[in-house]
Amino acid sequence: MNRLEVPVIKRRDALIACAATAAGARAAQAVETVPAPAPATTASSSALMAVSLHVNGQARRLELDPRTTLLDALREHLHLTGSKKGCDHGQCGACTVIVDGRRINACLTLAVMHEGAQVTTIEGLGSAQQLHPMQAAFVKHDGFQCGYCTPGQICSAVAVLDEIRQGIPSHVSADLSAQPLLSVDELRERMSGNLCRCGAYANIVDAMAEVGGLA
DSSP states (O other), X not given: OOOOOOOOOOHHHHHXXXXXXXXXXXXXXXXXXXXXXXXXXXXXXXXXXXXXXXXXXXXXXXXXXXXXXXXXXXXXXXXXXXXXXXXXXXXXXXXXXXXXXXXEEGGGSBGGGGTTOEEEOHHHHOOSSSOOHHHHHHHHTTXXXXXXXXXXXXXXXXXXXXXHHTTOOOTTOSOTTSOOOOOHHHHHHHTTTSOOTTOOHXXXXXXXXXXXXXX
């Protein structure tokens, strides 16, 4: 009868095996005790900020996520959808509104940055029953086609004429210290931030020239 051979385990091998077993147990325990990530939550009411605006002559108070853009506050919270969301990067001008007398891209600024500001949108310039002179000129000169960019174009056009009256120069103003002259070049330069995919630029300039007294 053959005698069973009992394997000889060296002391060094036994220590290595014990150490590996202990390390594996500790790793498994660590995995079990790692807390699960908290589920994503929407902004709570405590994270909202109060902001007061004067929009089209009416006092409005909103509770907003501080990350809300002025454009989204106007469109989604006040339901003033005339201002359009085009590129959402401040490149097309479709979202142009007038804030404290200056035109801005509403998609690039936060609503909470304009506490107490006077905001004018296309809805505040005129109505179907009583058009603003710039709106009437756009209709007369066919300054729009699809109409998507028109609210921003008109708000910008109104503000451009005010800029010239206030003596604010542009890149084409010959003398930066002198009163800028109302000219086609001035109008084109100042309106260059408002894009029109339909290509109604010449008609828009004609409308502005008439309102400004150039035509």
